Amino acid sequence: MxxxxxxxxxxxxxxxxxxxxxxxxxxxxxxxxxxACSTELTRSPDLRCLPEQTVHWRGGTLRLENDLFTGTDRNYTNGVAFTVVSRDLQGALRPECLPQPIGWYARFIGWADPEFWRESGAQSASQNVVVRFGQAMYTPEDKARFDLIPEDRPYAGLFYLGLAWNRRVHPQAANYEMLDVRELTLGVIGPWSMAEQSQDLVHRVRGIDLFRGWDNQLRNEPAFQMAMERKFKPYREGAVRPGWGSDVIGSYGLRVGNIETAASTGLELRTGWNIPNDFGSYPIRPGAENRPPSNVASLRTTNPQATQAPKPGTHAFLNLEVKAVAWDFTLDGNMFRFSHNVGRRPWVAQAAVGISSQWVFVGRGVRLAVMRVWRTREFDQQTGSHTFGSVALSLEF
Missing domain, CATH: 1.20.5 (Single alpha-helices involved in coiled-coils or other helix-helix interfaces)
Incomplete structure (x- = not known):
């Protein structure tokens, strides 16, 4: 027995x-x-995680935006964001090979948007992870008034953390490639965003009068947003398009949440020397962080230099965007309680003109992008359009 x-x-x-x-x-x-069972069923019985299936951080970007660059101090008055981006992950998705929060997010995307992973295992596909955190602040025009200003936008602050998944795909036999982005943003609106303290600190250091009406800012509430975007451009190999050239990048996207609910479409035109093989330059927003494929970016240290390696270059760009807005917390106020709000306009257009330059310094890739942004009126009572400056410094670790 x-x-x-x-x-x-x-x-x-x-x-x-x-x-x-x-x-x-x-x-x-x-x-x-x-x-994510459909992906798991396609993998081999070998359950070991390969280096190209795990997260290794590749570089970061620091962005600063302020309307003092253009001589004003109102509306969207300051934004700062720091992002870190991973090296490209190759092959079919392996959530169990990722840090736990990123693995959970990958499974969430697979459940909420199964089509996103359909081509993730294709030979022409790669994906990477982006972590972004930052702060944004908004003020009315009159900084001296202590009382609530009904005809001007609310005082508002936002502190947030974003987690994005970029998937880059070159369809077979096509002369173009696409970048699909899914970014989840979580944060807090209101005094907990520390927008008042941040602005006061900068104004004191620079000897600028303080805004007096922060007691009227929007109240504390959780902030969330899911952003989905697709960009597309002509297909290129290598880290740059060598020599003089031009290209066009198209995009369309959807953002849903109490930070902003909007649909957008945009176009970027670039011209210059050794244009990077990425998907353009943008002000702070979901889906802004993208770079050339990491497998060619790492060739910057080869000797002799590989033909596909990064090369110094400079280009000018023009970025145009139109969006239909259904909700904007900076204008509509708090979603979960009564608050000050103004008459939001349903259509907003934006244009950005700038210069971007990249170079290799002591074996590291460095990039600096400077732009001026014009935005049409966002609410009925607004006195004219708004302008601000944006600076982004990127580094390859």
Missing amino acids: QQSSQYSRSLGIKVWRQMPQAKVLAACALLGPFA
Whole structure:
């Protein structure tokens, strides 16, 4: 009897080991849609995580925006954001090979938007992760008034953390490539954003009069937004388009949440020397962080220099965007409680003109982008359009 029991148990273990798909199906039944089961079923029985399937941080970008650059101090008056981006992940998605929060987010995308991963395992596809955190502040025009100003926008601040997934795909035999972005932003609106303290600190250091009406700012509430965007441009290999050239980048996107709910479409025109093989330059917003493929960016240290390696270059760009806005917390106020608000305009257009330059310094890739941004009136009572400056400094680790 004991020998029979041992034989049955060993036979069961042998059969189970020879049925890797059965294991996955059992896990899918237990974990549900977040398990990303369709991707798991395509992987090999070797469950080890390869280096190209794990997250390794590649570089970062610091962005600063302020309307003092253009001689005003109102509306969108300051924004700062720091982003870090990973090296490209290759092959089919392996959530279990990622840091836990990123793995959870990958499974969430697979559940909420299954089409996003459809081509993730294609030979022409790569993906990377972007983490972004920052702060934004908005003020009315009259800084001396202590009372609420009904005809001007509310005092508002936002502190946030964003997690984005970029998927870059070159469709077979096509002369173009696409960058799809899914970015989730979580944060806080109101005094907890520390917008008042940040502005006061900068104004004191620079000897500028303080805004007196921050007691009327929007109240504390959680902030969230899901952004989905697609960009597309002519396909190129290597880190740059060598020599003099020009290109056009198109985009369209959707953002949903109490930070902003809007649909947008845009166009960027670039011309210059050694234009980088990325998807353009933007002011602070979801989906702004993108770079040439990391496998060619790492060639900057080769000797002799590889033909696909990064090269110094400079280009000018013109960025145009139009969006239909259904909600904007800086104008509509708090979503979950009564607050000051103004008459939001449903259509907003924006143009940015700038110069971007990249170079290699002591074996590191460095990039500086400077732009001036014009934005049409965002609410009915606004006195004219708004202008601000934007500076972004990027570094390859």
